[in-house]
Amino acid sequence: MRRLGVALAVLLVLATAPSAGAVDREWLADRIAAGDDESVAHLAALDGIAAANGGNRATGTPGYDASVRYFTDQLRAAGYQVTYQDVPYHGFRADVERLTAPDGSAVRILMSQYAPSTPEGGITAPLFALGAADDATPGCEAADFPPDVRGAVALVRTGGCTTPDKARAAGAAGAAALVLHDVSPAPWAVLRLRAPDSAIPVGHVTQLVAEELAGQAGRPVTVDLRGHDEYGTTVNVFAETAGGAADNVVMVGAHLDSAPEGPGVNDNGSSAAAVLQAALRLAPYQQVVPNKVRFAFWGAEELINVGSHHYVDSLTPEEIRDIALYLNFEMLASGNYAHFVMDGDDSEHPDTGGPGAPPGSGAVEGVMTQGYRVQHAPVLSADFATMPSDSEAFIAAGVPSGGAHGGIRGIKTPEEAAIFGGTAGQFYDPCYHQPCDDLAHINRDAMRQSAGAVAWAVGRFAVYAADVRAESGR
Structure with missing residues (x-):
């Protein structure tokens, strides 16, 4: 019965869709963006998967495998072939x-990835707390440390330079181990x-723990951090429309894995759910769309965009040219959200001076912005540097790119709070990479608005992407 229903839907579309000569680029966008929101149901499923699998859905875990099965089942039931x-x-x-x-209490600490391990039983040494003036962030150079740090466990705040920089500086100054904390x-x-490449073990504690430890500086602490490199194979998941021009592919993606520290319902279940909802709504029209739409659910993004880079690296130059946009x-459902659309006119990366958005990305930004406006949702523009994610591989390959996020590891400004509500001076998502990144801590209004905007943009580009091609010159 399901296949008969899909066939009837396709016949209905053929009868009611605008003719080839029509100018209406938004007929499909309006259809698939309307209706009840199902995205939260997908988030509830991912939340349940994490709860049943150790509290996370990270790469290489049963939680990720179960997430893949859930998305596969949804896509196949809608009539897609999943690869x-x-x-x-x-x-x-x-x-x-x-x-x-020093007082004998056990406190929570997380080991830095790829840092060396302590000996079995740990390192016991005096605790040295590196202070900082209000306008300075120390610990980026060996000279920032006094001689007292030699042989000690150094407690240092983050900021001013990278974690590897801090580790190298502390190691060069003679510290036995480094414990970092945010403010x-x-x-x-x-x-x-x-x-x-750190020469010493490195761990991370909360600001509250760091404040308690700093009051006990000079007394011995024991740091026991042991881990190992892990090599494995995960999967990217794809579904694409049966119809549409194969040399004019619209790609839409989000990563499916969570960080190991939490369920990943917002990061990035929210985006995966929005893309899945768009795919399911597009399914009855997949035989008649002018442009082929390829949905991608990336693996190993939390290991720094591994799945998307692997995919782009596997493509031939011709296959890359066939991708009209990404x-x-x-x-998308950050608890203290703001809606950000990626700036298609960002021609230079503000941090590195390297390539920003490729030509054609301005047209992508315009359509994505309109998707939010159709939802009657305010939206701001943001540089790609605010979303270091799977778009990076496509940008490097010259593919016009765009998209949106709901606020990542940033702090909401008073101006943004005036537009979107919420609390200025707080993180967009206080549960980022935390155990509380669960269904209870998402913003459902943000999820609903963003899921509608994603579907609208997908429907628009499925019908018409010539403006992106013209702007990009590809």
Whole structure:
């Protein structure tokens, strides 16, 4: 019966869609963006998957495999053929994470990825807390550390330079280990960062823990951090329309894996759910769309965009030229959200001076912005640097790119709070890479508006992407 229903829907579309000579570029966008929102139901499914699989859906875990099965079942039931691409990855798994404070209490600590391990049983040494003036962030150079740090466990705040920079500086100054902490509006949160090539063990604690430890400086602490590199193979998941021009592909993607520290309902279940909803709504029209639409659910993004880079690297130059544009989405349901559309006129990366948005991305931005306006939702423009994600591989390949995010690791400004509501001075998503990144902490209005905007943009580009081609010159 399902196949008969899809066939009847296709016949109805053929009878009612505008003719080839018509100018209406938005007829399909308006159809698939309207109606009840189903995206939260998909988020509830991902939340349940994480709860049943150790609290996360990270690459290389049963939670990710179950997420792949859920998306596969949804797409196949809608009439898509689902394909997979194997993706080799190099990850890191922490085996032991212990910090015993001078007062004997055990406090939570996360081991930096790819940092060296302590000996079994850990390192016991005096705690040295590196202070900072209000206008300075120390620990980026070995000269920032006094001689007292030699042989000690150094407690240093983040900022001013990267985690590897801090690790190298502390190691060069003679520290036995490094413990880092943020100073942030979420003093109870802790992020696991990376410290490749560090000569000493590195861990991360919350600001609250760091403040308690600093009061016990000079006394011995024990840091026991042990982990190992992990090599494996995960998958990217693809579904594409049966119809549409194969040399004019509209790609739409979001990563499906979570960070190991949480369920990943906002990061990035929210975006994967929005893309899935767009795919399901487009399914009855997939035989008649002028442009082929390819949906991608990336693996190993949390290992720094591994799945998307692997995919783009696997394409021939001709296959890359066949991609008219790429849309990418991140964290669309942040609890303290703002809607950001990626700036298609960002011709230079503001941090590196490298390439920003390729030509054609301005047209992508215009359509994505209109998608939010159709939802009666305000929207702001943001540089691609605010969304370091799977769009990077496509940008590097010269593919016009765009998309949206709901606020990532940033702090909401008073101006943004006046537009979107919420709380100025707080993170867009206080649960970023935390155990609380679950269904209870998303913003459902943001999810509904963004899912509608994603579907609208997909429907528009499925019918018409010639403006992107013309602007890009590809």
